[in-house]
Amino acid sequence: MALRHAVLAALLDGELSGYELAKAFDLGVANFWHARPQQVYAELTRLEGDGFVAGREVVQEGRPNKRLFRVTDAGLAQLQSFTAAAAKPSFIRDDLLVQVQAADHVDTGALIERLTERAAVAREKAGLFTRLLGTMRGERTEEEFLRDGGRVGPYLTCQRGLAFEEGNREWCEHVIAVLRDRARTRPDD
Amino acid sequence: MALRHAVLAALLDGELSGYELAKAFDLGVANFWHARPQQVYAELTRLEGDGFVAGREVVQEGRPNKRLFRVTDAGLAQLQSFTAAAAKPSFIRDDLLVQVQAADHVDTGALIERLTERAAVAREKAGLFTRLLGTMRGERTEEEFLRDGGRVGPYLTCQRGLAFEEGNREWCEHVIAVLRDRARTRPDD
DNA sequence: CATGACTAGTCACTTCCATGACTATCATGG
DNA sequence: CCATGATAGTCATGGAAGTGACTAGTCATG
Known part of the structure; x- marks a missing residue:
């Protein structure tokens, strides 16, 4: 259940498209977590289903349309309760x-x-x-x-x-x- | 497929029982990898089935019998070919x-x-x-x-x-x- | 003398994560 | 003119990892 919160946390500072998010998590530029694009898209779908993020379609010319996501109030609350709970210990695994x-x-x-x-x-x-x-x-x-x-x-x-x-x-x-x-x-x- | 090799690597320096191994991996004393006891036992069973480790029963008094494991030649070869291959990049995930x-x-x-x-x-x-x-x-x-x-x-x-x-x-x-x-x-x- | 902690494991279930394959369109370079 | 790479995703499947519960005997502590 941490990818959820990682995605929410990444979305806190401004709207991002699924594609941008996916790229950030794949390269590890969102250096605090790593995930493959497919995981990110899947998680976004679930988050939207749960009402924690809201997406809006942006029609583009010359390239495919994209969806911009932002965190909802419910999503922020979710993230806050996550932060209130103890973090699992982290292990190197390499x-x-x-x-x-x-x-x-x-x-x-x-x-x-x-x-x-x-x-x-x-x-x-x-x-x-x-x-x-x-x-x-x-x-x-x-x-x-x-x-x-x-x-x-x-x-x-x-x-x-x-x-x-x-x-x-x-x-x-x-x-x-x-x-x-x-x-x-x-x-x- | 890395827990396999982590277990093999941990067993290189002397025989250990499943229990000792499991404890080491759980506490992270085998600080290079972390896994739950159940995972370790399951992996040992698989490794033994593949002939990469050999276990021998040790009868104990006053406490349950245990099984000591050691790496076989095939296991060592397996570990060597693992080391010859590129390591996946590691990411912090915390x-x-x-x-x-x-x-x-x-x-x-x-x-x-x-x-x-x-x-x-x-x-x-x-x-x-x-x-x-x-x-x-x-x-x-x-x-x-x-x-x-x-x-x-x-x-x-x-x-x-x-x-x-x-x-x-x-x-x-x-x-x-x-x-x-x-x-x-x-x-x- | 009961309670919990230690030794030594096993079983079942679920969720998370990784991988590969696939669809489109557009821009750029050779 | 064709290949590539970027944009913007989706689908399916398997393997890895996490969680909880259970057995069963021994030892120390209060």
């Missing part, structure tokens, strides 16, 4: 960690490749988040924005995303260094 | 982030409670991981252990877990400070 856990029993070269790929992805994402933060705060310094800015929710979650990706990158590089060093100092093992 | 995303539209007090709870959990987990790391490296320094130690896989994943939980705690405290400051400087908004 293929790459499983692979590193097995590091001593598998091919080091392949593992270093995986780590290098991940480090690159993390760097890209961190860059994206950094730009996003810059866009949100505009001319202001971070401190000013967090004190006086209109909506800080998205900014704060983006900061978490940034820190997470930087943590990922640093850890990947650290593991690569360790594995390389071991390969050098104890070649056959 | 109720608390959804709640913070909605921060500007919900009750600040309740949100600060959630953040405080989470910060406490994160601190506990970080402490646990720190102790675990200490146990693994024993008398050696971290540098020595990572260079000369026998199995570094579990150590490295534990380091990631530690960094993640510290990141969580810092972020929670940061968000709390921001929200408190805003509540003070712009009370009705």
Whole structure:
């Protein structure tokens, strides 16, 4: 039941089309949650059925019509009661960690490749988040924005995303260094 | 299909009973993956059926018999081919982030409670991981252990877990400070 | 001596999430 | 002129994960 609330939370700041939402959740630009387009569309349908969002058809020329969604009062109430309840603990759940856990029993070269790929992805994402933060705060310094800015929710979650990706990158590089060093100092093992 | 490999990876360093495994995955002590006991037992049954793990009954007195599992050669091969393949990108997926995303539209007090709870959990987990790391490296320094130690896989994943939980705690405290400051400087908004 | 916590699991049910395939139209580039 | 990529979605299916309930014996605590 969290995708529901993630969609509601993403819709809080202005109307979005299903397509925009779906893209944001797919790329993880809505960095606080991830979902495939099909899931997002399905969830929007359900949310509309429950009266938590309202959609309106927008006729476009030169491209398919779209539907813009906004959160209803009932939807906002729903989101508020969600926030009042305890958040489930979050766990890392990552293929790459499983692979590193097995590091001593598998091919080091392949593992270093995986780590290098991940480090690159993390760097890209961190860059994206950094730009996003810059866009949100505009001319202001971070401190000013967090004190006086209109909506800080998205900014704060983006900061978490940034820190997470930087943590990922640093850890990947650290593991690569360790594995390389071991390969050098104890070649056959 | 990742729980499979997580279980295999957890079993690499010595035999474990289903119960021990299940507990580790439930508490997240196997900090690189999380799963409920029922999932773990079910997965063990499947893995045994596929010949990737082998179980042996151990008769105990004073308590129920247990089954100890170890990874077979086929299981190791399976895990190696898993590690050779690209890891899926990982996404944060966290109720608390959804709640913070909605921060500007919900009750600040309740949100600060959630953040405080989470910060406490994160601190506990970080402490646990720190102790675990200490146990693994024993008398050696971290540098020595990572260079000369026998199995570094579990150590490295534990380091990631530690960094993640510290990141969580810092972020929670940061968000709390921001929200408190805003509540003070712009009370009705 | 009853209550709850620990060991060691199993069964059933539901909901969530992932994946692939499919329909359209329009704009852009080679 | 054809391929691609973006816009804007829908449908179907399977696998993964979450939830609750249940068995059954042992040990410690009040």
